[in-house]
Amino acid sequence: MNKQLKTSNGEVVSLGIEWTHVFGPGSGYTWNPVAGCRHGCRWEMPDGSVAECYAKVVAEGLAAATYPEGFQAHYWRPDKLDEPLRLETPAGVFLDSMSDLFGHWVPENEVLGVLDVVRRAHWHVFFSLTKNAPGLLRYAAHLPPNLWAGVSMPPTFMWGKRLSSDAQSRLLKRALEVLAALDVPVRWLSLEPLSFDVAPVLERSGFVPEWLVIGAASNGRVKFQPDPEWVRAVHDFADRHGIPVFHKGNLRWQARREDFPRWPLPRYVYVGHRAHKGRLADPVRRPDGRVVVGSGKGPRNALIRWADTGELCVVPARTLRLYEKWRRSDGQP
Numbered sequence: 001m002n003k004q005l006k007t008s009n010g011e012v013v014s015l016g017i018e019w020t021h022v023f024g025p026g027s028g029y030t031w032n033p034v035a036g037c038r039h040g041c042r043w044e045m046p047d048g049s050v051a052e053c054y055a056k057v058v059a060e061g062l063a064a065a066t067y068p069e070g071f072q073a074h075y076w077r078p079d080k081l082d083e084p085l086r087l088e089t090p091a092g093v094f095l096d097s098m099s100d101l102f103g104h105w106v107p108e109n110e111v112l113g114v115l116d117v118v119r120r121a122h123w124h125v126f127f128s129l130t131k132n133a134p135g136l137l138r139y140a141a142h143l144p145p146n147l148w149a150g151v152s153m154p155p156t157f158m159w160g161k162r163l164s165s166d167a168q169s170r171l172l173k174r175a176l177e178v179l180a181a182l183d184v185p186v187r188w189l190s191l192e193p194l195s196f197d198v199a200p201v202l203e204r205s206g207f208v209p210e211w212l213v214i215g216a217a218s219n220g221r222v223k224f225q226p227d228p229e230w231v232r233a234v235h236d237f238a239d240r241h242g243i244p245v246f247h248k249g250n251l252r253w254q255a256r257r258e259d260f261p262r263w264p265l266p267r268y269v270y271v272g273h274r275a276h277k278g279r280l281a282d283p284v285r286r287p288d289g290r291v292v293v294g295s296g297k298g299p300r301n302a303l304i305r306w307a308d309t310g311e312l313c314v315v316p317a318r319t320l321r322l323y324e325k326w327r328r329s330d331g332q333p
């Protein structure tokens, strides 16, 4: 997993993907158990230049050693599967920033394996983004509640061909239909880059996502701001329906909006705690009725029972403290 916020000598040098910081600065990660992508997204910029997918640029540049067969090949990295389970502190995890987990070429057993880890890592929020909405729909019955299921704006070029404006609108409309059919608490749209007037498509669809992220277009270091009317129209839509909007850092806009949706924190019953390392001791019922797990220098891990599944789970005591803090503040981090 890659931490998104980078610091040097105590100074923040890069925020990375800002919308992953759902649990506060420094809490965002990317996780790529599946890598490589066949969609071939490219964007025509207002100056006529064409921007390649950022993941492709990284995979063919800085990370070329880990993509020996190129970015269009498919890579399955099972050794990365348990990474979220080993991360104690609650995090916002962008699932597959270097691929599209719901791409048509990704084998079902891999998708289900990844979703199983997402479900088991209850204490994190995972963000998925796809450009293949029907692929997401295929797994509708397997999406865990801590997965924020998202769809991105259609690009200008995909699968080696230019998408007409009509085709882009049709793809967005289909994506909204798919999101509407999902039973997860947070369904969202990444409008980055906001390259056409999407508000009328949103209005006509009749579906209101739980979250909208807006960004500008960029080609390397050059940024292109969207038409302000398009941004205003998205804001109007969001405000009318009371949905939070998050501005990417590349969007120049006053005032900045960096809001996250409310989401149901997983409910649990506290069973006890264990003190440190290795073994998980059996819970012991004390004479005063308290159930305690382990002993020693204070709790590091808590034993809880998830209310929805009844499953026992060891989670960091820190996680529970954070959860309780958010619960007191109406579920918001």
Ligand code: SF4
Pocket: 037, 038, 039, 040, 041, 053, 054, 055, 056, 097, 098, 099, 100, 130, 131
């Ligand atoms: S779906 Fe994402 S990773 Fe794949 S080509 Fe498009 S932008 Fe790149």
